[in-house]
Structure formats: C-alpha cells, structure tokens
Amino acid sequence: MTSPGWDYTSAKAVFKLGKTVICTNDCAIAPVVGGGLTKTGAGTLLLSATNTYSGATVVKDGTLKLKFAESLPSNTVVYLDGGTLDLNGFNVPVAKVVGDGGDIVNGSVALEGIVYDVAAEEHSTYGCPVAFAPGAVVKILNADRLDKNRRYLIAQFEDGVENAPLSFEGLPEDVAGEWRIILSRGCLKLYRPRGSVISFR
Numbered sequence: 001m002t003s004p005g006w007d008y009t010s011a012k013a014v015f016k017l018g019k020t021v022i023c024t025n026d027c028a029i030a031p032v033v034g035g036g037l038t039k040t041g042a043g044t045l046l047l048s049a050t051n052t053y054s055g056a057t058v059v060k061d062g063t064l065k066l067k068f069a070e071s072l073p074s075n076t077v078v079y080l081d082g083g084t085l086d087l088n089g090f091n092v093p094v095a096k097v098v099g100d101g102g103d104i105v106n107g108s109v110a111l112e113g114i115v116y117d118v119a120a121e122e123h124s125t126y127g128c129p130v131a132f133a134p135g136a137v138v139k140i141l142n143a144d145r146l147d148k149n150r151r152y153l154i155a156q157f158e159d160g161v162e163n164a165p166l167s168f169e170g171l172p173e174d175v176a177g178e179w180r181i182i183l184s185r186g187c188l189k190l191y192r193p194r195g196s197v198i199s200f201r
Contacts, residue, residue: 036076039064039083047071057094059083059102066090066107077115080104080124087128096139097124104128113165116154116190117141124155131162138181138190140170148178151191164188 036055039045041062048067057064057072058079066072069090077095078085080102087107097104098115101122108129116123119142138154146152157164164183168190171179179192 044086057085059085066092078104111136113137113139114155114188115139115141116152118143118145118152121152123153125158126155126161127158129160129162130157132165134163136163136165138165138168138188140168140190143171146171146175146179146190146192148192151189153187153189154181155188157186157188161186161188 036053036057037051038058038060039062040060044063044065046065046067048071050068050070052073054073054075056077056079058081060081061083063084063086065086066088069087069092072078072092072094074093075095077098079098082101084102085104087104087109089107091108091110093110094112096113096115097109097111098117103125105127108131109126110131110133112133113136114124116138118140140146161183165188166181166183168176168179168181179190181188181190183189
C-alpha cells in the first residue's frame with residue numbers, strides 16, 4: 001500500500017518493512033493527506049477506518065476490502081488495475097471507476113460515470129449491483145484511436161445495473177454523432193452503426 005502525503009490521524013495500522021513488522025500505530029487517511037491510496041502486492045488489505053483522502057484509489061494487485069462504507073471516500077476515483085475491490089456488503093458511492101482490468105465484488109456501487117480508455121482496451125467488470133446518478137456519462141479517452149469497424153466493451157455488469165449511461169463525452173464533434181452506446185445483456189458497448197442514419201421530418 002502506498003499513500004504519499006503527510007499528517008496522518010490516528011486509527012490502527014501496522015507498518016512493515018518487507019515481511020517484518022517494525023511498528024504498530026493508529027492511523028487514518030485524512031483530508032490533509034496529499035495523494036491517494038494504491039493497493040499493490042498479493043493478499044488482502046482491510047480499510048477499517050473512515051477515510052477522507054482526496055486522491056485516487058488504485059487497486060493493482062490482491063484485494064482491497066472495506067470494513068465500512070465510509071472506508072472509501074465518496075469523492076475518490078477508483079482505478080481497477082488488476083486487483084479486486086471488496087465492498088463487504090455495502091452500497092458505496094464513488095466519483096468514477098476507471099477500468100484497466102479488475103473486479104468490484106460483494107456489495108453495490110453508486111457511480112457518477114465511467115471512464116473508458118480506448119488505448120488500454122480494457123473494460124470494467126462489476127460483480128455487484130450498480131446504480132448510476134442521473135445524467136451520468138461515459139468519458140472516452142484517446143478517442144482518436146477508435147476504429148470505426150470495431151465494437152468496444154466499456155463495462156460488464158454481472159449483477160444488474162440501473163440508469164446505465166447511454167451518452168458520452170470526449171469524441172471530436174465531427175465524429176461524435178456517428179457513434180452510439182448500447183446496453184445489451186449486461187454489457188455496455190460503444191459502436192458505430194453501419195450504413196446511413198436517415199431522419200424523417
């Protein structure tokens with residue numbers, strides 16, 4: 001786990017050098033902490049305090065598990081980079097989820113939107129119910145790399161989704177009208193319909 005910053009408050013934490021415990025203190029990741037939290041390495045890290053750090057939450061390896069819904073700040077952006085976020089049965093609000101491979105399980109999330117990176121070509125998988133806020137959109141990164149002959153899987157919802165975003169941002173205006181987002185069988189996809197779109201007035 002890394003969290004670059006300063007001035008940690010007191011909630012129980014164990015500090016290790018390699019596999020050796022060097023001290024046990026109380027520590028919470030508080031608002032003044034400069035930076036977010038990154039979970040690396042195999043195994044499970046349990047967040048057991050109410051944390052209010054303002055940076056991103058990155059889950060690279062193993063499992064990051066919450067003891068309370070408030071263990072994950074509601075304004076954090078979650079980056080799934082190969083690891084698993086275990087919500088421990090809670091409904092957890094987060095700002096956004098960026099999918100670079102990884103899973104969210106055991107609970108539900110309330111999202112303001114999704115970020116999809118065309119260059120990475122990796123989607124988010126939700127093994128929990130998901131509800132989107134009204135007006136949620138899909139933000140497309142590296143849109144210049146879109147292939148008009150392909151369909152892109154943005155997210156897969158394995159346990160249901162409410163108010164899935166069907167609008168997007170990030171595409172140049174001259175091509176944005178050529179692309180569509182659909183939700184089919186739990187899969188949110190970006191695609192370009194073949195043929196011409198004819199409007200009747």
